[in-house]
Amino acid sequence: MIEVNWSRTDLIDESAEVVEHQTKQQKNRLDQTSGVNIDEFSEGRVKVTKVVVDEHGQEQIGKKEGTYITLSVPTLTIDDTNGFEQLEKSFTKYLDDIHQDIEITKDSKVLVIGLGNKTITPDAIGPFAIDSMQNEQSENPSDHFIMYAPGVTGQTGFETSDFIRALTERIKPSLVLVIDALATRGSSRLCKTIQITNTGIHPGSGVGNQRTEVSKEVMGVPVTAIGVPTVVDATVIIADAIDNVFRSIAARIEEKGKPSGKLSVSSWTPDSNQRVDLNLIKPIFGEWSTWSNEDRLQLFEEAFASHPERLIVTPKEVDVWITKYSILISKCLFNWMEHKVK
The missing domain is CATH 3.40.50.1450 (HybD-like)
Known part of the structure; x- marks a missing residue:
């Protein structure tokens, strides 16, 4: 890149x-x-x-x-x-x-x-x-x-x-x-x-x-x-949001079938500090889902580099x-x- x-x-x-x-x-x-x-x-x-x-x-x-x-x-x-x-x-x-x-x-x-x-x-x-x-x-x-x-x-x-x-x-x-x-x-x-x-x-x-x-x-x-x-x-917000989505899906897949998952009486949300295996979602989203947050951020910066407006949030x-x-x-x-x- x-x-x-x-x-x-x-x-x-x-x-x-x-x-x-x-x-x-x-x-x-x-x-x-x-x-x-x-x-x-x-x-x-x-x-x-x-x-x-x-x-x-x-x-x-x-x-x-x-x-x-x-x-x-x-x-x-x-x-x-x-x-x-x-x-x-x-x-x-x-x-x-x-x-x-x-x-x-x-x-x-x-x-x-x-x-x-x-x-x-x-x-x-x-x-x-x-x-x-x-x-x-x-x-x-x-x-x-x-x-x-x-x-x-x-x-x-x-x-x-x-x-x-x-x-x-x-x-x-x-x-x-x-x-x-x-x-x-x-x-x-x-x-x-x-x-x-x-x-x-x-x-x-x-x-x-x-x-x-x-x-x-x-x-x-x-x-x-x-x-x-x-x-x-704004690109940071995008990268952080996607990282949270990927981590949440991977954590849910990892939790599936465990007793703790079956005992949950409400929508289960993973701990933000919990280590998750992003390889679990690789078959769904492809190789880029396992990239680091910094690499994804670099990708978005490249994609929006020629955009006339740089948004600050x-x-x-x-x-x-x-x-x-x-x-x-x-x-x-x-x-x-x-x-x-x-």
Whole structure:
């Protein structure tokens, strides 16, 4: 097959380079000589993935040197109070972890930038987070945060990075925090994940709109990016749906005749984590039914490569998700700052 770049994602643990290296190392921590260390563990319901890339690793996988922390609650739902509480606790903890080498005093200023287009809901988490922080500021005044939502280049005609650099030069903050919506290549990650990284951010890169980066190298001060994946490529949805159908049919065939299948009093649904033998459905659907999800995704990317429209998908309740994450991020930033300057 012709190689097509299907990994449209802002999450480092989903990037083709890291996934490839994880597979080679059987998804354990990468060998020290590779320059990339991956540590995966759980804290309650929160799955934590910490990726540290050094100078050598940057050359190996093409990702900037620094630390990337991904927090995910796979079973999170809009009304899941417990899930959001656990995610909030972990987010505050790793905000502190990633900034442990940055000195924040009672006189320090932190510039908070909300990237995105407020008129497009899936892209509005940055501006909404700024609104939430301003509301929090009115109730619990803090002299540390300076907040700004610059809009997007398509609205202003001016490079967003230049806006931020001008503010940085004028304010001279100890830290720049950038909040933005991200793209994912896994539909199960939509609105269930937060990524924190001290490498900065390329606005719009996840959906192919590459802009000038917002980073320490450009701004002259440390930059931390906070992102929530709110969109996914339509081809990913297709590949995930077909994978679920194939796995479900194979699991049902495998279960047929077993006592557990006969005792079921309702429609039986296989566990999503259950290993199934896809060779069972090969006589029905042919060779491609046994392909990996990535290979099918590659096939769909090739099939739709010449299509004039590339569809980006977001959950129908995205407005509620955006509101909840805006409040969560705002609350955690104020809690973190209060703890940091004590």
